[in-house]
Amino acid sequence: MLEYAFMQKAFIAGMVLAVALPTIGVTVVLKHLSMTGDALSHCSLAGVAGGLLVGINPVIGAMVACLGATIGIETVRRRIPEYADISIAVVAAAGMGLAGTLAAFTGNSSNLNSFLFGSIVAVSDAETISVVLLGCAAVAYALVFRRALFCMAVDERLARTCGIRTGWVNLGFAIAIALVISISARVIGALIVSSMLVVPVACALQTSRSYRGLQVQAVVFALASTVGGLSASFYFGLKPGGAIVLMETALLVVILVGRGMIAKGKLGPFADRRYR
Amino acid sequence: MTGALMQDETLAGCGNAPVQSLDDALAAVQAEHVAFRFGGRMVLDACSFSVQGGRFTALVGDNGAGKSTLVRLIIGELAPCSGSLSIGGIPSNKFASWEKLGYVPQDGSAGLRGFPATVEETVRIGLYALRGLLRPLGRSGHWQVQDALREVGLEDLSRRKLSDLSGGQRQRVLLARALAGNPELLILDEPTSGIDAEGSDAFFNVVSGLCTSGRRTVIMVTHDLERARRYADEIMVVEDHRVYALREGEKERSYYA
Numbered sequence: 001m002l003e004y005a006f007m008q009k010a011f012i013a014g015m016v017l018a019v020a021l022p023t024i025g026v027t028v029v030l031k032h033l034s035m036t037g038d039a040l041s042h043c044s045l046a047g048v049a050g051g052l053l054v055g056i057n058p059v060i061g062a063m064v065a066c067l068g069a070t071i072g073i074e075t076v077r078r079r080i081p082e083y084a085d086i087s088i089a090v091v092a093a094a095g096m097g098l099a100g101t102l103a104a105f106t107g108n109s110s111n112l113n114s115f116l117f118g119s120i121v122a123v124s125d126a127e128t129i130s131v132v133l134l135g136c137a138a139v140a141y142a143l144v145f146r147r148a149l150f151c152m153a154v155d156e157r158l159a160r161t162c163g164i165r166t167g168w169v170n171l172g173f174a175i176a177i178a179l180v181i182s183i184s185a186r187v188i189g190a191l192i193v194s195s196m197l198v199v200p201v202a203c204a205l206q207t208s209r210s211y212r213g214l215q216v217q218a219v220v221f222a223l224a225s226t227v228g229g230l231s232a233s234f235y236f237g238l239k240p241g242g243a244i245v246l247m248e249t250a251l252l253v254v255i256l257v258g259r260g261m262i263a264k265g266k267l268g269p270f271a272d273r274r275y276r
Numbered sequence: 277m278t279g280a281l282m283q284d285e286t287l288a289g290c291g292n293a294p295v296q297s298l299d300d301a302l303a304a305v306q307a308e309h310v311a312f313r314f315g316g317r318m319v320l321d322a323c324s325f326s327v328q329g330g331r332f333t334a335l336v337g338d339n340g341a342g343k344s345t346l347v348r349l350i351i352g353e354l355a356p357c358s359g360s361l362s363i364g365g366i367p368s369n370k371f372a373s374w375e376k377l378g379y380v381p382q383d384g385s386a387g388l389r390g391f392p393a394t395v396e397e398t399v400r401i402g403l404y405a406l407r408g409l410l411r412p413l414g415r416s417g418h419w420q421v422q423d424a425l426r427e428v429g430l431e432d433l434s435r436r437k438l439s440d441l442s443g444g445q446r447q448r449v450l451l452a453r454a455l456a457g458n459p460e461l462l463i464l465d466e467p468t469s470g471i472d473a474e475g476s477d478a479f480f481n482v483v484s485g486l487c488t489s490g491r492r493t494v495i496m497v498t499h500d501l502e503r504a505r506r507y508a509d510e511i512m513v514v515e516d517h518r519v520y521a522l523r524e525g526e527k528e529r530s531y532y533a
């Protein structure tokens with residue numbers, strides 16, 4: 001499988017995203033903004049359509065749209081902090097509306113469709129390099145500001161009294177998430193990207209005993225699902241993006257069932273592990 | 277009645293001691309004619325008070341009276357519409373010595389109910405202001421965390437996950453986090469809400485013990501006037517948009533009757 005150049009690029013791009021998306025996703029989930037990925041990926045479609053319409057690279061259009069959407073979500077969230085999820089719904093709806101409207105003028109819908117479900121096995125050399133650079137930049141941001149992001153996930157007011165400039169950290173995080181999602185939409189598909197952001201974190205939330213464990217395990221689950229999904233797609237002729245997400249979902253189901261059995265004492269020696 | 281008391285009599289906790297130096301004065305919060313409106317509604321109006329250093333001051337009042345708003349003004353999150361508010365002589369909006377301030381936010385414990393972090397990881401947050409966001413905390417950081425946990429009686433639970441703790445224990449974790457950097461001023465916003473009587477007693481007991489050295493000042497927002505009377509050195513009441521002192525022996529207000 002790895003003797004093929006397209007599979008090598010698929011594995012490189014997939015594994016970089018498998019590290020970057022859950023690393024960012026941990027903060028997204030802990031801030032109760034899990035649907036952010038959906039809203040941004042919908043808006044990335046509007047950017048793709050806009051890019052095709054004005055004749056610029058659709059990925060750049062997606063990035064601009066994602067950045068605008070992230071700032072929009074943050075602005076609405078600050079205005080209505082009690083109902084933060086409204087901000088996501090508003091931006092997602094606006095993004096889809098704009099994408100639908102602009103798509104009618106683009107003429108060629110095949111390029112737009114490739115962003116819906118992605119094409120990880122058809123990424124070019126330039127796209128692979130973009131994924132690696134943007135993915136590494138997002139991971140570097142999350143690592144450098146890990147204490148600030150952790151503190152802000154606990155409580156933003158508390159973060160302020162720790163001397164953290166929450167506005168700047170939030171802006172940096174918004175840029176990181178917008179860049180990663182826009183490039184991920186090209187590679188694994190706008191309709192799937194949010195699941196890669198959230199599902200590995202959901203798995204890790206069931207198994208981890210600490211924040212550090214949560215971060216590490218989320219990445220491990222995402223890497224395992226990506227390798228498994230890409231391999232399955234190669235050998236069984238499946239859509240790679242869909243196979244990765246199904247693999248992640250299956251992993252979550254197995255973990256939830258396993259936890260349930262442990263709680264009921266059906267897994268013998270593991271029965272009381274969670275109470276240690 | 278209380279308005280006259282505010283203007284004419286010496287207030288409990290109203291030290292008004294001149295500011296000597298940052299270290300001497302930091303453990304003192306001073307407000308002069310502070311007013312704050314929210315959405316056109318008057319929340320606080322011409323509030324003047326000062327909190328004496330090294331004392332445990334309880335801030336009581338009805339729901340919506342403006343206690344938490346006052347705390348947000350003190351930590352500089354909100355800016356007063358008029359008047360001035362300072363911590364140790366430094367205007368609260370310019371205050372940057374965060375390592376000298378420990379803060380426990382309102383509903384902090386509820387927010388941590390399912391939070392995937394250990395006790396130690398949470399308490400380490402208290403060292404960020406002191407050590408910065410990038411410097412490794414190392415062994416000394418570990419011992420500072422252990423000291424803070426010992427101070428609140430949770431030294432055996434450092435590796436436990438927050439979700440495995442009771443509400444009262446989580447609240448004490450938040451207090452340990454505020455204490456980890458050894459601050460001079462502690463601001464606690466309704467830390468005992470949702471905790472049973474036994475947990476509240478334990479919490480008040482720990483907090484009152486923190487001020488015995490006279491080096492640490494505690495401002496605690498609470499609804500629990502009974503325990504505030506028992507444990508606090510001073511009580512301030514937020515009522516009718518003003519801040520009043522509740523002096524020893526003074527008859528309780530009708531809403532606490």
